[in-house]
Amino acid sequence: MIRGEKTGLRARQESDVPVLHSELYDDVATRSRADSRPWQPVPSGHSPFAVTGPSDEAACFSVVELESQELAGEALLWGIDTHNRMAHIGIALRPAFRGRGLSVDVLHTLCEYGFAVRGLQRLQIETLTDNAPMLAAAAKVGFVREGTLRRSAWAYGEYADGAILGLLADEWTPRS
Numbered sequence: 001m002i003r004g005e006k007t008g009l010r011a012r013q014e015s016d017v018p019v020l021h022s023e024l025y026d027d028v029a030t031r032s033r034a035d036s037r038p039w040q041p042v043p044s045g046h047s048p049f050a051v052t053g054p055s056d057e058a059a060c061f062s063v064v065e066l067e068s069q070e071l072a073g074e075a076l077l078w079g080i081d082t083h084n085r086m087a088h089i090g091i092a093l094r095p096a097f098r099g100r101g102l103s104v105d106v107l108h109t110l111c112e113y114g115f116a117v118r119g120l121q122r123l124q125i126e127t128l129t130d131n132a133p134m135l136a137a138a139a140k141v142g143f144v145r146e147g148t149l150r151r152s153a154w155a156y157g158e159y160a161d162g163a164i165l166g167l168l169a170d171e172w173t174p175r176s
Contacts, residue, residue, distance in 0.1 A: 063093065063102070104137045128162060
């Protein structure tokens with residue numbers, strides 16, 4: 001497990017899958033805003049949270065709140081490009097764990113994994129411009145807003161603008 005101050009990132013376990021699928025995938029309105037692919041009904045046996053083996057292209061974690069040891073959500077580096085040494089970041093917290101300041105800790109811990117463990121040069125976040133909690137958490141970790149993609153996302157019945165944020169290894173401040 002990679003430990004932050006409030007959260008830990010660990011390998012996904014089979015027991016995590018039904019919880020993540022029910023609370024993060026089956027919430028159609030929220031999932032539609034978090035994924036560029038259209039939502040469709042998927043049986044839990046084919047869940048996007050299914051446990052898979054190690055991959056060079058993605059590192060999928062379950063997020064655990066350290067104090068309670070409860071499953072708080074998921075976090076991942078995806079689209080890992082070993083040639084250009086960059087990756088994209090994604091996080092999703094279960095509804096009961098939102099608004100508790102965990103996102104900043106999860107992002108910081110993912111940055112530690114990406115920069116210190118994987119040796120990446122750049123991490124990138126794509127989110128909708130109205131996702132104020134993610135934009136605020138990313139800014140606290142040091143991500144810089146690099147642009148807006150106008151009407152780039154179809155999100156549950158309407159177009160939305162997307163924001164791109166980036167953080168370079170030499171801009172990142174590790175926790176002491």
